Amino acid sequence: MTKIAILGRPNVGKSSYFNRLLSKRCAIVDDEAGTTRDYISNMLEIDDTSIELIDTAGLNLHKNDPFSLQATLALEIADAIVMIVDGKTGPQLEDKNIAKLLLKSKKPLVLAINKIDHEEQEIPHSFSQLGIKKMFGISALHNRNCFEPIESLVAVLPPEAPEPKNMGPKVAILGLCNVGKSTLTNAFINQERLATSTIPGTTRDSISITLIHNDKPYTFIDTAGIKRRNLKVELVEKLAFLRTKQALKEADLVLLLLDATKGMSAKEKKIMNMIEEEGKSVCILLNKWDLVKNIRQEHVTKALKMQIPYLKHCPFLCISAKTKLNLEKIFPHIEHLLNERNKRIPTGKLNQFLEKVMQQRPPAMLKGKRLRIYYTTQAGTSPPTFLLFVNYKNLMQKTYIQYLKNQFRKAFQFSGAPINVYLKSHAKH
Numbered sequence: 001m002t003k004i005a006i007l008g009r010p011n012v013g014k015s016s017y018f019n020r021l022l023s024k025r026c027a028i029v030d031d032e033a034g035t036t037r038d039y040i041s042n043m044l045e046i047d048d049t050s051i052e053l054i055d056t057a058g059l060n061l062h063k064n065d066p067f068s069l070q071a072t073l074a075l076e077i078a079d080a081i082v083m084i085v086d087g088k089t090g091p092q093l094e095d096k097n098i099a100k101l102l103l104k105s106k107k108p109l110v111l112a113i114n115k116i117d118h119e120e121q122e123i124p125h126s127f128s129q130l131g132i133k134k135m136f137g138i139s140a141l142h143n144r145n146c147f148e149p150i151e152s153l154v155a156v157l158p159p160e161a162p163e164p165k166n167m168g169p170k171v172a173i174l175g176l177c178n179v180g181k182s183t184l185t186n187a188f189i190n191q192e193r194l195a196t197s198t199i200p201g202t203t204r205d206s207i208s209i210t211l212i213h214n215d216k217p218y219t220f221i222d223t224a225g226i227k228r229r230n231l232k233v234e235l236v237e238k239l240a241f242l243r244t245k246q247a248l249k250e251a252d253l254v255l256l257l258l259d260a261t262k263g264m265s266a267k268e269k270k271i272m273n274m275i276e277e278e279g280k281s282v283c284i285l286l287n288k289w290d291l292v293k294n295i296r297q298e299h300v301t302k303a304l305k306m307q308i309p310y311l312k313h314c315p316f317l318c319i320s321a322k323t324k325l326n327l328e329k330i331f332p333h334i335e336h337l338l339n340e341r342n343k344r345i346p347t348g349k350l351n352q353f354l355e356k357v358m359q360q361r362p363p364a365m366l367k368g369k370r371l372r373i374y375y376t377t378q379a380g381t382s383p384p385t386f387l388l389f390v391n392y393k394n395l396m397q398k399t400y401i402q403y404l405k406n407q408f409r410k411a412f413q414f415s416g417a418p419i420n421v422y423l424k425s426h427a428k429h
Helices: 014-023 069-077 093-104 125-130 148-156 181-191 233-250 266-277 297-307 309-313 327-341 347-360 398-412
Strands: 002-007 027-035 040-046 049-055 080-086 109-114 135-137 170-174 207-213 216-222 253-259 281-287 316-318 373-380 385-390 420-425
Touching: 002 014, 002 069, 002 148, 014 040, 014 049, 014 080, 014 109, 040 148, 049 148, 069 233, 080 093, 080 125, 080 148, 093 109, 093 125, 109 125, 109 148, 135 148, 170 181, 170 233, 181 207, 181 216, 181 253, 181 327, 233 266, 253 266, 253 327, 266 309, 281 297, 281 327, 297 309, 297 316, 316 327, 347 373, 347 398, 398 420
Parallel strands: 002 049, 002 080, 080 109, 109 135, 170 216, 170 253, 253 281, 281 316, 385 420
Antiparallel strands: 027 040, 040 049, 207 216, 373 385
């Protein structure tokens, strides 16, 4: 999706402009704004083009650091830029520093001069010294000419290529730097028949390859490739995090690579939490197994499952992307995960199961009342989702929800997939 960043120094009206664009003349694709510590973004459509609009509210400039980390991050991931300046104060030194860096990026760039509130007001000629050719006088407050800068950028950006059909399941390859993601991707390329060429993206993109295995297409999303030496370590980590989040949203399931010689770090635990929150199935690949000596696989996997309970239902596979150890076993694992997350259980069988597990352990009393679960049904797949009809939702305790999820797994497996359980009050007379 095309990304357009709104940049500028503080108090020039960036957030007002951002909010104006999202509230007028546009169809909001996603009502929930995506946020990070670094910027706010939201989706809109303009001229039949889907756009992710990025607001870098709170940009602070310093003498020794004329471009903050926040702005650098937005600039790295953006396809085009709208620079906002204050038409009443005229160009400031900070404006000049920002314009210089934006021009250096070579990305499509326009200047939006805010607070030009009346039609008869002219754009101050002094802003031409910023060196940005396309200038627009706008008023975020009065909704004047707000869409012209965006429309001019959309007109010069290349159209997004339509996604080819029959790309097969999308499999994200996630993991920390130097864990072997690109080595694994390259091993797939060398081992299997490519259906399309590799597609290297910009600095903000992942790399996707589609290949054929046993006459079936698979698309792998590799999140590696941030190797810009001129970027700060903190920025590289943030870009990697954003790339991981985007790959997760696009993927049907995940291959999480761990370095078998190091175990699981706090950052990898965070990735696991993200995978669970996104409702994705996951297979854990212990890479660099060729370097492990005198340790049995079951001992390693047992230790990892003790660290993170979510891993108890996830398949593990010891591999070496370098020596191609066990790579042929990855595809059967992918198929197994897809089958498990799309599994559907008949309603009659579900309710027989529910009656049995409730007899084994009835819900506890809470404030003199007992939870009653009348029946259940599977509301969806991918991930498996169940709806319980109960007398009072507030009587359901988290421990009992977890008990039910554990029993679901014992009865129906759902290997590698998170299980969602929702409640609906249902008065029964």
